[in-house]
Amino acid sequence: MIDNLDIDLAPVVAEQPDPLLFATVSGAHLYGFPSQDSDVDLRGVHLLPAADLLGLREPEETRSKTWVRYGAELDLVTHDLRKFVRLMLRRNGYVLEQLLSPLVVHTGEAHRELSALAPGVITSHHAHHYRGFAVTQWRLFEKTGELKPLLYTFRVLLTGIHLMRSGEVQPHLPTLVQELDAPAYIPELIAAKAAQEHGTFPGLDQPRIADDVERLHTALDDAQSASSLPDAATGHEALHDFVVRVRLGG
Template sequence: MSEIHKEIVRQLRSIEAEEDVRILYACESGSRAWGFPSKDSDYDVRFLYLRRPEAYLSIQEPRDVIERPISDLLDINGWDLKKGLTLFHKSNPPLLEWLQSDIRYEENYTVAESIRKLSPLGFSPKSCIYHYLNMARGNYRTYLQGSEVKIKKYFYVLRPLLACAWIEKYNEVPPLEFSVLVEELIPAGTLLRETVNNLLIRKMSGDELNLEPRLEVINTYLEQQIAYFEEAASRFGPGNGVSYEVLDELFRAALAEVWGEGSLWTAGVSRRSGN
């Protein structure tokens, strides 16, 4: 285990002690998970956690996000499982991405895998297309206009648009890895593919990638894709969805697994449900 991995685990244990929660799952998000980190990229740690059963019976709703101050090296924050499952019901792309991450710091209980298994059923092409399209459109308008642009921002428009194209082609959650999206969706031997690959090599080698002349071949592609998905997004289906009843049972099972079957709340639920 690397020193940074050890430090991340120490931070997670500190959060558990300070917040009186249990961390169910923790992973890397952002550029490291997407496969294009710079040499100085920070670590974007995301996690799901669960409070004690009695916290969910309070008149005052417990805060459903835990955040730690961002440092030069670490950006750590997480969602309460209840919030996560509510967003999963809406096919939330960030959560779907967390669950796919190959860089996992912890997976201490079965709930993350249970959600993962439900992902194909819960996946909504329309919701995800709109999410990625809005992300691409916002970053394009903010960073990639004019004769000189923040050149590293190309990745933050390319990746969501390639995710849209993956959904259109395969009707499934797109992979995290940028290189997989490029290899599958941008034809080899084209100027676009060559330009994107060269930019990726530069970013991963530590080039500054700040203000530079815009790359017309990429800008043209981005404008075409944004225009296309703005028109096409409404044609995608909503998916089958996962019922709240199924997610309620998953939530209760997680409470029982983490805090024990003997908790008063869990026992009460078992009696009411006839188990």
């Protein structure tokens, strides 16, 4: 069992065709604003046999499966270890959030080692990831008026600011609201979204919200400029050695 989910996901892990190094919960449950009808987003890393990467067949580096179990829709996406680590080195905030998620379904020594290596890929340029995603979600909110993209907008901006200032990956919006100078109405939006996955919020003060989003963009820019994070990843060689060792160890 894991926090906030009354379902046992261990059988899901056991069904996978290749060993999973880890599986965690991502999405709205990780971000702190799930609805009663939210999907359960499972993310992780599988380990292909070395022969699959050496032969002529195209390796199945990414696997995706969606199905219903325990009355909930489960969405499982895993990458082979090599691909996942390459994504880590491309300033990809998603994979860091998945790797470091506290909502753990399956873990082991390789997961713990990889998590310990994560700081070696974090750079000041991760701000671009969060800035770009915020722009996309804000446009979606302007088009639909739904709470989900609005909360994503606030979540990624605050995660980016927190990362630039502390070097810590923190995707949980309620925690970020407590730690940073965030709009005071966000908890009310979270409560409204909990009632309905694709709901709207009547009476939103959109000019005020737009001003707050712009303020957070400026705060992210300032945090990036002042960040002590390195300009480039420092952990490439350690990650290379890790991938080789785990692959050859099977």
